[in-house]
Amino acid sequence: MKRIVTLVSGRGSNMQAIHAACVQQGWPAEVVAVVSNRPGAGALDYAAQQGIASAVVDHRAHASREAFDAALADVVDGFEPDLVVLAGFMRILGADFVQRFEGRMLNIHPSLLPAFPGLHTHRRALEAGCQAAGATVHFVTPELDHGPIVMQSVVPVRPGDDEHTLAERVLATEHGIYPLAVRWFVEGKLQVVEGRVHQADGASQVWL
Numbered sequence: 001m002k003r004i005v006t007l008v009s010g011r012g013s014n015m016q017a018i019h020a021a022c023v024q025q026g027w028p029a030e031v032v033a034v035v036s037n038r039p040g041a042g043a044l045d046y047a048a049q050q051g052i053a054s055a056v057v058d059h060r061a062h063a064s065r066e067a068f069d070a071a072l073a074d075v076v077d078g079f080e081p082d083l084v085v086l087a088g089f090m091r092i093l094g095a096d097f098v099q100r101f102e103g104r105m106l107n108i109h110p111s112l113l114p115a116f117p118g119l120h121t122h123r124r125a126l127e128a129g130c131q132a133a134g135a136t137v138h139f140v141t142p143e144l145d146h147g148p149i150v151m152q153s154v155v156p157v158r159p160g161d162d163e164h165t166l167a168e169r170v171l172a173t174e175h176g177i178y179p180l181a182v183r184w185f186v187e188g189k190l191q192v193v194e195g196r197v198h199q200a201d202g203a204s205q206v207w208l
């Protein structure tokens with residue numbers, strides 16, 4: 001059984017989608033922990049309801065980013081993860097942390113990377129006049145919202161959209177692509193060759 005540790009900062013709807021798919025579809029894996037940098041994160045309530053171990057590493061309790069990263073890495077390592085899943089985790093992780101888990105850490109970002117890394121992606125996509133938006137699951141590398149792309153979803157931008165309606169449309173697809181990408185990882189179906197991700201069965205890596 002592969003051990004999945006999720007890092008969250010908020011409601012954790014992606015983490016919940018991954019956990020539910022893992023249980024319902026009988027993956028050779030288990031979500032063993034939910035780790036939050038925010039004590040009040042809704043994701044922690046879900047973990048408690050589901051009997052998943054949880055931990056809080058509050059970034060405000062650490063004097064520097066390096067100290068926070070080191071404390072977080074120790075807590076995550078304590079759960080002996082095969083895979084670390086960033087699911088709405090809103091802290092930038094330093095190179096040391098990323099390198100410790102490189103090749104076994106995934107993130108989801110609510111844009112069609114490499115467009116719009118960072119914050120306010122939906123607002124920026126609307127301001128740019130994009131006709132399509134989407135989300136990207138990628139391996140985490142030290143550069144923010146970069147790294148080999150596992151899967152992307154694409155949705156239309158509709159007349160009258162604001163950042164909330166667009167975010168909602170994209171989020172619905174995140175709950176499809178993130179569980180699929182994690183499943184592929186735990187089933188050993190992902191290969192990274194020269195920075196590009198191949199799915200061993202040739203499954204489509206775009207969700208339209």
Ligand code: GRF
Nearest residue numbers: 011012013014088108109110
């Ligand atoms: C998602 O849109 C994710 O792509 C972004 O933050 C949001 C987290 O939502 N990184 P949730 O906590 O998974 O509900």
